[in-house]
Each structure stands twice: as C-alpha cells, then as structure tokens.
Amino acid sequence: MAFGAAGGSELSRTTIVEVLVVLAGGALVAAAIAWGAPGRQHGTLTVALFAALAGLTALSVTWAQVPSLAYVETGRTLAYLAIFAGAVAGARLAPRMTPAVVIGIVLAATAAVLYALAARVWPSSIGENEISNRIGQPFEYWNAVGSTAALAIPGLLWLATRRGAALAGRVLAYPALGAAVLALLLTQSRGALAAAIVGTLLWLAIVPLRLRALPAIVLPALAAAPVAAWALSKEGFSTPAEPLAVKESIAGEFGLLVLLLLVALTVVGALVNLGLTRGVPPLQVRRRIGIVALALACAAPLVAFTSVAFSDRGIGGTIGDRVDQLTSESQTSPTSAGAGRLTQASSTRGKYWREAGRVFSDRPWNGLGAGNFQTARLRHRTDLSVTRHAHGFVPQTMADLGILGLIVTTALLLAWLVAAARATGLHPRRTGVRRDWDADRLALVALSLSAIVFGLQSAIDWTWFVPGPTAMALVGAGFVAGRAPLGQPVAALGPTVPAPPRLLAGAAVLLAAVVTSWAIWQPEASDRQVGDALRLSDAGNFDAAIAKTEDAASSNPLSSDPLLTRAAIQTEAGHTAAAQHTLERAVLEFPGEPQTWYRLAAFQLGTRDHPVQAATTVRAAIFLDPKSELYQDLFLLARRHARELAARPRK
Numbered sequence: 001m002a003f004g005a006a007g008g009s010e011l012s013r014t015t016i017v018e019v020l021v022v023l024a025g026g027a028l029v030a031a032a033i034a035w036g037a038p039g040r041q042h043g044t045l046t047v048a049l050f051a052a053l054a055g056l057t058a059l060s061v062t063w064a065q066v067p068s069l070a071y072v073e074t075g076r077t078l079a080y081l082a083i084f085a086g087a088v089a090g091a092r093l094a095p096r097m098t099p100a101v102v103i104g105i106v107l108a109a110t111a112a113v114l115y116a117l118a119a120r121v122w123p124s125s126i127g128e129n130e131i132s133n134r135i136g137q138p139f140e141y142w143n144a145v146g147s148t149a150a151l152a153i154p155g156l157l158w159l160a161t162r163r164g165a166a167l168a169g170r171v172l173a174y175p176a177l178g179a180a181v182l183a184l185l186l187t188q189s190r191g192a193l194a195a196a197i198v199g200t201l202l203w204l205a206i207v208p209l210r211l212r213a214l215p216a217i218v219l220p221a222l223a224a225a226p227v228a229a230w231a232l233s234k235e236g237f238s239t240p241a242e243p244l245a246v247k248e249s250i251a252g253e254f255g256l257l258v259l260l261l262l263v264a265l266t267v268v269g270a271l272v273n274l275g276l277t278r279g280v281p282p283l284q285v286r287r288r289i290g291i292v293a294l295a296l297a298c299a300a301p302l303v304a305f306t307s308v309a310f311s312d313r314g315i316g317g318t319i320g321d322r323v324d325q326l327t328s329e330s331q332t333s334p335t336s337a338g339a340g341r342l343t344q345a346s347s348t349r350g351k352y353w354r355e356a357g358r359v360f361s362d363r364p365w366n367g368l369g370a371g372n373f374q375t376a377r378l379r380h381r382t383d384l385s386v387t388r389h390a391h392g393f394v395p396q397t398m399a400d401l402g403i404l405g406l407i408v409t410t411a412l413l414l415a416w417l418v419a420a421a422r423a424t425g426l427h428p429r430r431t432g433v434r435r436d437w438d439a440d441r442l443a444l445v446a447l448s449l450s451a452i453v454f455g456l457q458s459a460i461d462w463t464w465f466v467p468g469p470t471a472m473a474l475v476g477a478g479f480v481a482g483r484a485p486l487g488q489p490v491a492a493l494g495p496t497v498p499a500p501p502r503l504l505a506g507a508a509v510l511l512a513a514v515v516t517s518w519a520i521w522q523p524e525a526s527d528r529q530v531g532d533a534l535r536l537s538d539a540g541n542f543d544a545a546i547a548k549t550e551d552a553a554s555s556n557p558l559s560s561d562p563l564l565t566r567a568a569i570q571t572e573a574g575h576t577a578a579a580q581h582t583l584e585r586a587v588l589e590f591p592g593e594p595q596t597w598y599r600l601a602a603f604q605l606g607t608r609d610h611p612v613q614a615a616t617t618v619r620a621a622i623f624l625d626p627k628s629e630l631y632q633d634l635f636l637l638a639r640r641h642a643r644e645l646a647a648r649p650r651k
Contacts, residue, residue: 001467026513032089064369065592073371081201089480109152121255146192185228289411356395367402389462425486526556
C-alpha cells in the first residue's frame with residue numbers, strides 16, 4: 001500500500017489499492033465467519049462502530065457541497081474498514097500470531113523509512129520529483145514518513161528486548177531504530193517526533209523490561225543525532241526547492257554516513273546482546289535500574305518545565321507564546337526550514353483549524369460532507385492558500401461530518417481503548433487471572449502503542465489520508481481489538497467443513513466485498529472515460545466523444561467533470577446551444593462547486609457574448625470563493641464589456 005497508493009492523492013493508484021484491500025479484507029472476514037472459533041466474538045463492537053463511521057461517510061454524499069469528494073472519501077473509509085475488520089478476523093483465525101503481526105508491521109515501516117533515506121542517496125533516480133528539503137518518499141509527504149517511523153518504534157523496542165527471540169532480530173532492531181530516529185529528524189516532523197517520544201515513554205511505563213529497552217532507546221538516538229545534525233546543516237536538507245544538483249552534491253557523503261550508522265548500530269546491537277547473554281543482574285537490581293530509568297525519562301519534561309518557570313517569560317508567558325505560535329493565523333514568526341524547526345511551535349495549522357471551525361458553524365450537526373473541507377473552506381479563507389485537509393483529525397471531522405461524526409469517532413475510540421486494555425491485561429485486575437509478561441503480551445502492547453502513536457500524530461495532521469501508514473496502524477489496532485482478553489484461553493478453530501449457515505454468511509460477506517469494490521472503482525472508471533472522450537475529441541470524433549462523456553456520467557453521476565467535458569466538446573463541435581444547456585445542467589446539479597458557475601459564466605461571456613448574464617452568473621462563484629482572483633477578473637471583464645456594449649450607439 002505504501003508504494004502502490006503513495007500519498008493517497010492520485011485517484012487511479014489509490015483506487016486500485018482500495019479495491020484490492022477490500023477484496024482481501026472481505027476474504028479474511030468470510031474465512032473467520034466460516035472457520036472461526038465459536039463463542040464470543042471479540043472486536044465486534046469496534047467493527048460495528050467503524051462500519052457506522054463508514055455509513056455516515058457514505059450518507060454524507062446526500063448533503064455534501066461537492067458530492068464527488070464525499071464519494072471518494074467513502075471509498076477510502078470502506079477500504080480502511082476492510083483493513084480493520086480483516087485484522088480483527090485475523091486475530092480470530094490465528095490468535096497466536098501476534099509476534100508475526102508485529103514483525104510484519106516493523107518490516108513494512110522499516111522498508112518505507114529506508115526507501116525515504118535512499119531517495120537522498122540516489123536523488124536523481126529515486127527522489128527526482130522530491131521538491132521539499134524534507135524527506136517524503138515513498139508517500140510524497142514528509143509527515144507520513146515521520147508517522148511511519150514513529151509507529152515502528154514500539155515494535156522495534158519489542159524486537160530488541162524480547163526474551164527467547166532469535167539473536168538476529170534483536171541485533172537488527174538497533175540499526176532499524178537508528179534509521180527510524182534519523183528519518184524522524186530529517187522529516188522535521190514535530191508531531192511525529194512528539195508522538196514517538198510519548199510512545200517510548202508509555203513503553204517504559206508499561207513494560208517491565210526497562211533494562212533491555214534503555215540501550216535500544218539511547219544508543220540509536222545518540223548515533224543518529226550527529227548524522228541528522230550534519231545533514232540539516234546542508235542546503236539540500238535545510239532549504240526548500242533546492243535544485244537536484246545541490247542534493248546530488250551531498251548524496252554520496254550522506255549515503256556513506258547512513259551506511260556507517262547502520263553498520264555501527266549492528267555491531268552495537270551484537271555487543272549489547274552478547275553482554276546480556278553473559279550475565280544478567282539480579283532481579284532487585286534490574287528493578288531498581290528500571291525504576292530509575294523511568295524516573296529520569298519522566299523527569300526530563302519536569303526539568304524543562306522548571307527552566308521555563310525561571311525564565312523571563314515564566315511558565316504562563318512561554319506556554320502562551322507557544323500556543324499563539326501554534327494557533328496563529330497570521331504566522332508573525334515564520335517557521336524555520338532547517339533544524340530550528342524542531343524547536344518551534346509555529347505553523348499554518350492554526351489557520352486551517354479556524355477555517356474548519358467556521359465551516360463547522362455553517363452546518364454543525366452533520367457537516368458539509370466527507371472530504372468537503374477543501375471546497376467549503378474557500379468561503380472562509382483569508383488568503384489565496386490552497387489545501388485539501390484541515391491538518392487535524394478532530395477539525396476535519398467537525399467540518400466534514402459535524403457533531404454526528406464526532407460522536408461516532410469518539411465512541412469508536414473509547415471502544416477500542418477498552419478492547420486494547422483487556423487484550424493487553426491493563427484493565428483492572430481480576431482474581432485468578434495471570435498476567436505474565438510473555439512474548440504474546442509484549443507483542444500486543446507493541447501493537448497497541450503503534451496504533452496510539454499513529455493516532456496522536458494524526459490528531460494534528462492529515463496522515464490518515466495516506467494509505468500506507470494508516471494501514472499499518474489499522475492492522476495493529478484491529479488485531480488487538482480481535483484478541484481475547486488476557487488470561488482467557490484461546491479457542492480452537494471451528495470444524496474443517498463449516499455449517500451451511502456459516503457458509504452462507506461468509507458468501508454474503510464476499511458478495512458485499514465485490515459490490516463495494518465495484519462501487520469504489522466507479523470514480524476511476526468515470527475519470528478514464530473522460531480521458532477517452534478528450535482523446536476522441538482531439539481526433540475530431542465529436543459524436544463518439546460526447547457519447548463517452550455520457551458513459552462517464554453514468555459511471556459517476558456525482559461528478560461534474562463529465563458534464564463540463566461534454567460542454568467543452570460540444571462547444572468545439574459548434575453546438576453552442578447544446579453546450580449552454582449542458583453547462584446550465586451542471587450548475588443545477590452541482591450548485592456547490594464554484595467551477596460549474598465559472599465555466600457557465602466564461603461560456604456566456606466568451607462564446608455567447610452575453611456579458612450581463614456572465615456577470616450575474618460569476619457572482620455565485622465569487623460567493624463560494626470570495627478570494628479567487630480568477631473569478632474576480634472574470635466579473636470585472638464582464639462588467640467592462642457590458643458597459644462597452646451599453647455605450648455603443650444603437651442602429
């Protein structure tokens with residue numbers, strides 16, 4: 001998914017991945033229904049609430065300002081539901097495979113992180129399209145790389161500290177952790193870095209293997225820090241939009257440093273594990289060292305807090321200044337583009353959060369439709385900035401789905417937290433239930449923390465729109481939700497030949513997956529048919545081109561693109577009356593889209609020479625997007641042309 005869907009912004013690549021994911025998830029759920037163990041089905045509530053979220057997303061198509069955007073987001077949410085439900089089903093089919101799931105997530109995340117670093121070692125072949133100074137491949141977005149590195153850390157700590165595991169895995173966890181830390185620093189993703197720190201502190205607080213975790217945390221961080229410092233001192237990593245030649249000039253040195261980092265940490269990992277096998281301190285000593293380590297980790301924020309308290313601004317002034325930087329719309333202190341960025345709180349998020357709040361106030365109960373923030377915000381933006389997302393899960397949900405969306409997502413979060421607490425044995429103790437820290441329990445904690453780390457980072461960003469890291473987090477979250485509570489025996493699978501009711505239910509799930517995949521494919525099918533229509537038009541085959549646009553409208557009646565393309569082809573063919581009728585139909589069917597009003601106004605002015613009508617029509621586009629210079633220019637041009645026509649002497 002990481003390499004197939006990339007950043008999740010290209011319809012064709014994302015749709016193909018979503019279709020495959022829905023089919024795979026449906027097959028897992030069908031298999032769990034047919035052959036799963038009898039008894040209580042853990043994770044059912046979380047799946048039901050996730051399905052409720054997908055249902056609300058689909059229902060928002062009926063009231064969305066731009067229905068096509070809500071339709072695309074429905075496909076994305078259904079794909080995520082399939083991943084989550086498939087992971088829940090996997091926990092039912094193979095409950096003892098928790099370590100394998102952790103290893104799978106760790107391998108996937110590490111592969112993406114290494115690819116992101118490799119894009120700067122070979123920038124002309126792997127990263128030639130990477131404009132930013134911050135590493136972003138294969139997702140084409142730096143914060144997605146940071147989120148992937150952050151969610152890998154709990155699993156890597158589990159791999160580095162677990163007892164009885166293969167030596168190779170424990171050793172290789174060290175260079176993988178070094179690569180993750182280096183990627184976090186080179187993405188300059190403050191949200192991902194903060195989430196990684198929280199996840200690490202939670203691991204130290206929950207898991208008693210602190211003596212084993214300390215070298216796995218400290219040594220990779222110390223090794224990656226100087227490499228990151230060197231890189232961030234170079235223009236290729238600190239200055240945006242540098243030419244490819246600048247990145248190539250330091251690629252060799254950077255590649256050598258990364259190679260030395262990985263080799264050195266591999267040797268360090270081997271030495272650490274060799275020392276652990278030669279002798280283990282007594283239990284009391286290990287416990288004391290672990291307590292001291294946890295205390296020091298928790299004391300670090302307190303030391304920083306105390307230093308702030310005795311500064312010139314004091315606690316209140318410093319915190320207030322950071323909050324103002326984070327939430328300011330004007331951004332009086334621009335964010336640095338290098339290492340200094342990691343210590344700043346300023347960003348453009350405050351502007352987008354406020355815009356999301358204004359969109360929410362327009363329709364607080366059900367929002368403007370899933371994925372519609374990018375269009376709905378145009379009425380409220382204060383500059384010409386363009387964005388698709390509100391840069392935060394809560395403001396995005398408020399704007400798109402309103403209070404109903406917040407209720408459903410909050411219920412889903414609470415249900416999952418309860419399920420995770422039960423699966424990991426962190427819920428209130430019950431008499432007679434053992435909670436030994438075996439490999440299975442440690443793996444469940446790692447999966448839970450990976451999902452939590454991703455959720456924390458997504459709270460202040462839009463990384464859940466990127467399929468790769470989202471899929472990794474959902475697999476871990478779903479498997480944890482589907483596991484039986486710690487202490488309960490794991491039930492055996494059902495009979496080899498399932499009962500007819502089970503077979504029928506499984507077949508129904510497969511059929512639903514196929515139908516869902518077909519529905520998800522329709523926007524892509526329509527987009528391809530629109531492309532075919534344009535090619536036919538370029539060849540002069542106007543009748544066939546118009547017929548293709550009709551097919552495109554049938555495939556996706558929620559999109560205005562087929563109608564606008566048809567009008568352009570009709571205009572080129574000389575059918576101006578038909579073109580005007582098509583554009584008027586587009587305005588009536590999609591009144592919330594500024595482009596439909598603009599296209600009609602441009603046609604009225606440029607083709608029909610009706611400037612008064614054009615000026616009236618384009619006002620609707622200006623109402624929907626008051627800051628658009630394009631719409632304003634057309635309005636002024638139409639008014640000027642109308643005055644010129646009025647000034648002409650009548651014959």
